[in-house]
Amino acid sequence: MLVFGHVAAATVTCHALDRQADLRWVVFLTLLADMIDKPFGLIIFSETINNGRVWFHSLLVNLLLSIILLLWRKPLVYVLSLWFHQLCDRMWMRPWVALWPLTGRFGYRDMAIDEWVYNVLNPYNVISDVIGLAVLLKFATHYRLFRWDRLIRWLRTGTLESPLLSSK
Protein backbone atom coordinates (compact mmCIF):
# COMPACT_ATOMS: atom_id res chain seq x y z
CA MET A 1 0.00 0.00 0.00
CA LEU A 2 1.25 3.47 -0.83
CA VAL A 3 0.40 6.81 0.81
CA PHE A 4 -3.33 7.36 0.14
CA GLY A 5 -4.40 3.86 1.19
CA HIS A 6 -2.53 4.13 4.49
CA VAL A 7 -3.82 7.62 5.27
CA ALA A 8 -7.43 6.81 4.33
CA ALA A 9 -7.61 3.58 6.34
CA ALA A 10 -6.16 5.13 9.49
CA THR A 11 -7.87 8.55 9.28
CA VAL A 12 -11.39 7.36 8.61
CA THR A 13 -11.29 4.55 11.20
CA CYS A 14 -9.62 6.59 13.94
CA HIS A 15 -11.96 9.52 13.36
CA ALA A 16 -14.97 7.17 13.59
CA LEU A 17 -13.65 5.70 16.86
CA ASP A 18 -12.56 8.97 18.49
CA ARG A 19 -13.95 12.28 17.20
CA GLN A 20 -11.50 14.22 19.39
CA ALA A 21 -8.41 12.45 18.03
CA ASP A 22 -5.85 14.80 16.51
CA LEU A 23 -5.79 13.56 12.93
CA ARG A 24 -2.41 15.20 12.31
CA TRP A 25 -0.97 12.65 14.74
CA VAL A 26 -2.95 9.84 13.12
CA VAL A 27 -1.54 10.70 9.66
CA PHE A 28 2.00 11.10 11.04
CA LEU A 29 1.95 7.83 12.99
CA THR A 30 0.43 5.79 10.19
CA LEU A 31 3.14 6.99 7.78
CA LEU A 32 6.01 6.88 10.30
CA ALA A 33 7.28 3.41 9.32
CA ASP A 34 7.70 4.47 5.68
CA MET A 35 9.06 7.93 6.59
CA ILE A 36 11.94 6.23 8.43
CA ASP A 37 12.49 2.95 6.60
CA LYS A 38 12.23 4.21 3.00
CA PRO A 39 14.94 6.92 3.17
CA PHE A 40 17.21 4.86 5.42
CA GLY A 41 16.67 1.41 3.87
CA LEU A 42 16.54 2.53 0.24
CA ILE A 43 18.81 5.60 0.11
CA ILE A 44 21.22 5.80 3.05
CA PHE A 45 21.76 2.02 3.23
CA SER A 46 21.12 1.36 -0.48
CA GLU A 47 24.43 -0.48 -0.85
CA THR A 48 23.93 -2.79 2.13
CA ILE A 49 20.16 -3.19 2.63
CA ASN A 50 18.22 -1.83 -0.39
CA ASN A 51 14.84 -2.47 1.26
CA GLY A 52 12.14 0.05 2.24
CA ARG A 53 10.59 -2.19 4.89
CA VAL A 54 13.02 -2.77 7.72
CA TRP A 55 13.26 -1.73 11.43
CA PHE A 56 10.07 0.33 11.75
CA HIS A 57 8.10 -2.43 10.04
CA SER A 58 9.00 -4.90 12.82
CA LEU A 59 6.77 -6.00 15.70
CA LEU A 60 9.45 -5.03 18.23
CA VAL A 61 9.76 -1.37 17.17
CA ASN A 62 5.99 -0.99 16.91
CA LEU A 63 5.49 -2.55 20.36
CA LEU A 64 8.05 -0.15 21.83
CA LEU A 65 6.40 2.83 20.12
CA SER A 66 2.98 1.64 21.37
CA ILE A 67 4.29 1.46 24.94
CA ILE A 68 5.80 4.96 24.63
CA LEU A 69 2.47 6.35 23.35
CA LEU A 70 0.52 4.64 26.14
CA LEU A 71 2.94 5.83 28.84
CA TRP A 72 2.65 9.30 27.32
CA ARG A 73 -1.14 8.90 27.82
CA LYS A 74 -1.88 9.45 24.16
CA PRO A 75 -5.28 8.27 22.87
CA LEU A 76 -5.54 4.60 21.91
CA VAL A 77 -6.29 5.48 18.29
CA TYR A 78 -2.70 6.77 17.91
CA VAL A 79 -1.45 3.29 18.77
CA LEU A 80 -3.99 1.91 16.31
CA SER A 81 -2.62 4.25 13.61
CA LEU A 82 0.82 2.66 13.98
CA TRP A 83 -0.56 -0.86 13.67
CA PHE A 84 -2.78 0.08 10.72
CA HIS A 85 0.42 0.59 8.75
CA GLN A 86 1.63 -2.93 9.53
CA LEU A 87 -1.81 -4.37 8.79
CA CYS A 88 -2.11 -2.55 5.44
CA ASP A 89 1.46 -3.58 4.52
CA ARG A 90 0.38 -7.20 5.24
CA MET A 91 3.51 -7.72 7.32
CA TRP A 92 2.56 -11.34 8.08
CA MET A 93 3.75 -12.00 4.50
CA ARG A 94 7.24 -10.75 5.49
CA PRO A 95 7.94 -12.55 8.78
CA TRP A 96 11.71 -12.05 8.36
CA VAL A 97 11.06 -8.30 8.74
CA ALA A 98 8.18 -8.50 11.23
CA LEU A 99 10.21 -10.69 13.59
CA TRP A 100 13.43 -8.63 13.44
CA PRO A 101 15.82 -8.76 15.35
CA LEU A 102 15.09 -12.47 16.01
CA THR A 103 15.68 -13.09 12.30
CA GLY A 104 19.14 -11.49 12.30
CA ARG A 105 20.55 -8.53 10.39
CA PHE A 106 18.93 -7.26 7.23
CA GLY A 107 20.95 -8.45 4.26
CA TYR A 108 21.19 -6.82 0.84
CA ARG A 109 18.04 -7.25 -1.23
CA ASP A 110 19.01 -7.75 -4.85
CA MET A 111 16.11 -6.75 -7.04
CA ALA A 112 15.78 -6.49 -10.81
CA ILE A 113 14.12 -3.35 -12.22
CA ASP A 114 10.98 -5.24 -13.33
CA GLU A 115 10.59 -6.61 -9.81
CA TRP A 116 10.95 -3.06 -8.48
CA VAL A 117 8.21 -1.81 -10.77
CA TYR A 118 5.92 -4.69 -9.80
CA ASN A 119 6.72 -4.10 -6.14
CA VAL A 120 5.42 -0.53 -6.37
CA LEU A 121 2.70 -0.92 -9.00
CA ASN A 122 1.22 -4.31 -8.10
CA PRO A 123 -2.60 -4.59 -8.19
CA TYR A 124 -2.92 -4.47 -4.37
CA ASN A 125 -1.02 -1.16 -4.16
CA VAL A 126 -2.73 0.46 -7.13
CA ILE A 127 -6.29 -0.60 -6.19
CA SER A 128 -5.92 0.23 -2.47
CA ASP A 129 -4.42 3.62 -3.29
CA VAL A 130 -7.10 4.55 -5.83
CA ILE A 131 -9.78 3.56 -3.28
CA GLY A 132 -7.85 5.42 -0.55
CA LEU A 133 -7.69 8.59 -2.65
CA ALA A 134 -11.43 8.37 -3.42
CA VAL A 135 -12.23 7.88 0.30
CA LEU A 136 -10.03 10.83 1.29
CA LEU A 137 -11.66 13.09 -1.31
CA LYS A 138 -15.12 12.06 -0.05
CA PHE A 139 -13.99 12.63 3.56
CA ALA A 140 -12.54 16.07 2.73
CA THR A 141 -15.71 17.01 0.83
CA HIS A 142 -17.92 15.86 3.74
CA TYR A 143 -15.93 18.01 6.20
CA ARG A 144 -15.70 20.82 3.63
CA LEU A 145 -11.91 20.89 3.81
CA PHE A 146 -11.74 22.39 0.35
CA ARG A 147 -12.77 25.63 2.02
CA TRP A 148 -9.60 27.49 2.96
CA ASP A 149 -10.78 28.61 6.44
CA ARG A 150 -11.88 25.10 7.43
CA LEU A 151 -8.66 23.55 6.11
CA ILE A 152 -6.54 26.04 8.05
CA ARG A 153 -8.51 25.36 11.24
CA TRP A 154 -8.01 21.61 10.78
CA LEU A 155 -4.28 22.13 10.22
CA ARG A 156 -4.10 24.22 13.42
CA THR A 157 -6.18 21.95 15.69
CA GLY A 158 -6.06 18.49 14.08
CA THR A 159 -9.74 17.93 14.81
CA LEU A 160 -12.61 18.28 12.37
CA GLU A 161 -15.60 20.54 12.92
CA SER A 162 -19.07 19.29 12.12
CA PRO A 163 -19.81 19.92 8.43
CA LEU A 164 -23.06 21.58 9.56
CA LEU A 165 -21.19 24.31 11.43
CA SER A 166 -20.90 27.32 9.22
CA SER A 167 -17.73 29.30 9.66
CA LYS A 168 -17.49 32.91 10.64
Ligand SMILES: [Zn+2]
Ligand atom coordinates in the same frame (compact mmCIF):
# COMPACT_ATOMS: atom_id res chain seq x y z
ZN1 LIG B 1 5.29 0.41 4.91
